[in-house]
Amino acid sequence: MHTKNSQPEVFEPTDLYQIREKMYVATDCIIFGFHEGKLKLLVFERQVEPFKGSWSLVGSFVRLDEDLELAGQRVLEEATGLKEVFMQQLKTYGKQDRDPGFRCISVAQYALIRVEDYIDKLEKHYGAHWFEIDDLPELVLDHDQMVQDALEQLRHNARHRPIGFELLPEKFTIPQLQNLYEAIYQKPLDARNFRKKVLSLNVLEKLEEKDKSGSKRGAFLHKFNKENYLQLLKAGYNFEIF
Amino acid sequence: MHTKNSQPEVFEPTDLYQIREKMYVATDCIIFGFHEGKLKLLVFERQVEPFKGSWSLVGSFVRLDEDLELAGQRVLEEATGLKEVFMQQLKTYGKQDRDPGFRCISVAQYALIRVEDYIDKLEKHYGAHWFEIDDLPELVLDHDQMVQDALEQLRHNARHRPIGFELLPEKFTIPQLQNLYEAIYQKPLDARNFRKKVLSLNVLEKLEEKDKSGSKRGAFLHKFNKENYLQLLKAGYNFEIF
DNA sequence: ATAATAAATGTCCTAATTACATTTATTATT
DNA sequence: AATAATAAATGTAATTAGGACATTTATTAT
Secondary structure, eight states: OOOOOOOOOOOOHHHHHHHTTSEEEEEEEEEEEEETTEEEEEEEEOOSSSSTTSEEOEEEEOOTTSOHHHHHHHHHHHHHOOOSOEEEEEEEEOOTTSSSSSEEEEEEEEEEOOOSSTHHHHHTGGGOEEEETTSOOOOSTTHHHHHHHHHHHHHHHHHHSTTGGGGSOSEEEHHHHHHHHHHHHTSOOOHHHHHHHHHHTTOEEEEEEEEOSSOSSOEEEEEEOHHHHHHHHHTTOOOOOO | OOOOOOOOOOOOHHHHHHHTTSEEEEEEEEEEEEETTEEEEEEEEOOSSSSTTSEEOEEEEOOTTSOHHHHHHHHHHHHHOOOSOEEEEEEEEOOTTSSSSSEEEEEEEEEEEOOSSTHHHHHTGGGOEEEETTSOOOOSTTHHHHHHHHHHHHHHHHHHSTTGGGGSOSSEEHHHHHHHHHHHHTSOOOHHHHHHHHHHTTOEEEEEEEEOSSOSSOEEEEEEOHHHHHHHHHTTOOOOOO
């Protein structure tokens, strides 16, 4: 079903020689979203040869007058319409032969987006498609490796930094937060211990509102209190969520 | 004493325009060593304009036919004569104006080297100099930032991965290891608790030999057992040194 | 034989993590 | 109006890990 793959296009030696005279710098985005209790990756149908039509991360060459971070934001906006998204540099991939055509170094950046309602809207762009992270298709070039590295980093960072909140709506319930962590780490967590732990961190603000989508009783909504977090961080507080 | 600094050279608009037509890719190395109980950074006198003569990390453009990792190893070997050194990618610096001349992206990699005897030998190269990390000179371009980021990453990684051993001789004593961690984290550690903790990790192999350089009684030498470590890692063991 | 020195060791206390079961608020059904 | 159903919310006891702290031991130099 999701194993599209075309043959690598053969380049004539002269072409190859020509494009190997220049070093290209690209950036690729690993876009994560959280929807219906599942952690998902947004992938795209590659628009250019070689490998046109294969599944691929979205990327672009970095422009000469453009900061690297900005290039990532631009790629993300072009692909999803979203601005000022949480994005973090992952790693730079620089194997000499990673791209069969160009000599191209790629700076991978990963993005966490609040999927909320427009999960479907995103799929209209450029043959974009959400895949669950435990059922990913094969990707072009070294993009599989990028995704694996991004997942590892996401798992690591979600433990030590409050980045999980970037994947949730601004207001969320404790059970939703737990679901997210269960999706990231792919293992069930104890509800009592999880609640105790995250509340003890003192960075969640309990609201009066309830979210009743998940149960008859409803669960209280919470907000991440960034000011509190930054203050604790400054005080040398050593964070660890669950 | 170590605050050499020259004025940025002024470029003519025509020159500037020309060199901004191309994207350059460089790699810079943050080289750490441990000597006499101190964590040190190896810096160099910059050989080219602009800022010739300022303190700088050592770096080079990445060659067209060269893997990124290899470029780092090459730079390190050219600067120190050392081969197959522990090196890890830190981050890519890509601000549009980070270099006043070129549009140049730099992939920073940090190296941990076993200084042992040849600490002096290294200083003969290219005006190289070791600085203690709590007394660093001002560096050229964004190299100060690179060093700060590298230190942060080193501190983080040394806690969660057994990379500290890369800075020690193959055979080392527990007190030496403690000194290293005290140097990295710049705070004293309790000898009993430290010993208890590192030995409980089950990755140190105690030898019969003693090192008597540090005391009359002498301290037993140990080796890092990489096989054990990899096995524990595979078993999902969650590492944390002290 | 004695003094000097750093290495090596053990215990108690406190804090954090884990395991585990019941009650509560609300809605839908009869 | 009563009842059934559902996920949210809560507490306690047991275990484990971390932190504080003082003495003994092996060796060399005097």
